[in-house]
Amino acid sequence: MIAILLGPPGVGKGTQAQAAAAAHGWLHLSTGEMLRDEVGRGTELGTQANVYMSRGDLVPDEIMVDMVAGRVSAQPAGEVLLLDGFPRTLPQAEALASKAPSGAIALSVYFRAPDEVLVQRLLGRGREDDTREVVEHRLAVYRETTEPLVGFYRAQGILGEVDADRGIETIQEDLVRMVRSALEEQSLS
Numbered sequence: 001m002i003a004i005l006l007g008p009p010g011v012g013k014g015t016q017a018q019a020a021a022a023a024h025g026w027l028h029l030s031t032g033e034m035l036r037d038e039v040g041r042g043t044e045l046g047t048q049a050n051v052y053m054s055r056g057d058l059v060p061d062e063i064m065v066d067m068v069a070g071r072v073s074a075q076p077a078g079e080v081l082l083l084d085g086f087p088r089t090l091p092q093a094e095a096l097a098s099k100a101p102s103g104a105i106a107l108s109v110y111f112r113a114p115d116e117v118l119v120q121r122l123l124g125r126g127r128e129d130d131t132r133e134v135v136e137h138r139l140a141v142y143r144e145t146t147e148p149l150v151g152f153y154r155a156q157g158i159l160g161e162v163d164a165d166r167g168i169e170t171i172q173e174d175l176v177r178m179v180r181s182a183l184e185e186q187s188l189s
């Protein structure tokens with residue numbers, strides 16, 4: 001099954017996904033990490049993507065969909081794939097729905113936290129695309145382009161919500177509980 005981790009930059013999706021994947025043998029796919037790896041290796045894709053990333057803009061949908069298509073289409077039913085940072089636009093969500101095996105997308109977890117918390121966390125982690133100007137732009141892009149996906153998944157009845165302005169362990173418990181119950185439901189259907 002595929003569980004989508006949704007939420008603003010800085011909310012802690014990556015940290016949570018990594019911890020849950022390590023503890024439970026789940027797979028964690030972070031498109032941001034994949035892109036940073038391409039940038040670091042100086043590939044053509046990385047060079048192209050970095051133009052957008054350094055501004056805090058989204059990398060074009062075609063590039064992103066090509067990047068994850070192979071992986072999501074081959075997702076075995078009984079294995080958990082935590083998708084972190086994808087989809088971020090409605091066209092990406094639609095592409096994901098068409099490429100994933102039928103019924104595979106069983107859960108979307110929406111991580112929420114107040115803007116002040118996000119900005120503080122983003123500025124504190126000191127990544128290259130985490131300057132104040134870029135951070136504010138990334139949040140604006142998130143509100144406009146990615147947040148509508150909350151409604152998209154809520155309408156499908158697969159949205160779970162997590163208050164991410166709490167301790168890491170408490171948030172982790174919520175996430176793991178949601179993934180387990182989605183897995184269980186899937187195995188019953």
Ligand code: AMP
Binds near residue numbers: 032052053054056059
């Ligand atoms: P992240 O590590 O998830 O914050 O992603 C870092 C940057 O990579 C983002 O600010 C975007 O520029 C780019 N990126 C990652 N995932 C996507 C995506 N699904 N669609 C478009 N751009 C993305």
